[in-house]
Amino acid sequence: MSDLQRYIEQRSQRDPEFAEGFESGYADFRVGVMLRQAREKAGLTQEQVANRLGTKKSAISRIENHAEDIRLSTLRAYAKALGAELQIQFVN
Numbered sequence: 001m002s003d004l005q006r007y008i009e010q011r012s013q014r015d016p017e018f019a020e021g022f023e024s025g026y027a028d029f030r031v032g033v034m035l036r037q038a039r040e041k042a043g044l045t046q047e048q049v050a051n052r053l054g055t056k057k058s059a060i061s062r063i064e065n066h067a068e069d070i071r072l073s074t075l076r077a078y079a080k081a082l083g084a085e086l087q088i089q090f091v092n
Contacts, residue, residue: 032066038079038084039082
């Protein structure tokens with residue numbers, strides 16, 4: 001376990017508010033990372049995705065870096081721009 005992981009675990013145990021904020025923030029971060037990775041796997045730049053969506057590169061950057069309130073319709077359009085299909089799963 002890394003020092004960072006150990007710190008997060010220890011802080012989460014003694015600070016429930018930190019734990020809750022960390023988990024939700026981490027989930028948002030993961031969505032953005034997944035979008036960026038899917039775009040890169042498709043061999044597209046942010047500019048190319050923006051052109052396909054009829055928006056600006058800065059909007060794509062914002063989506064990938066701040067995915068906390070992304071709409072389902074935006075995710076579908078993003079997936080379509082990549083030539084992919086959006087699938088959502090609930091996992092226990």
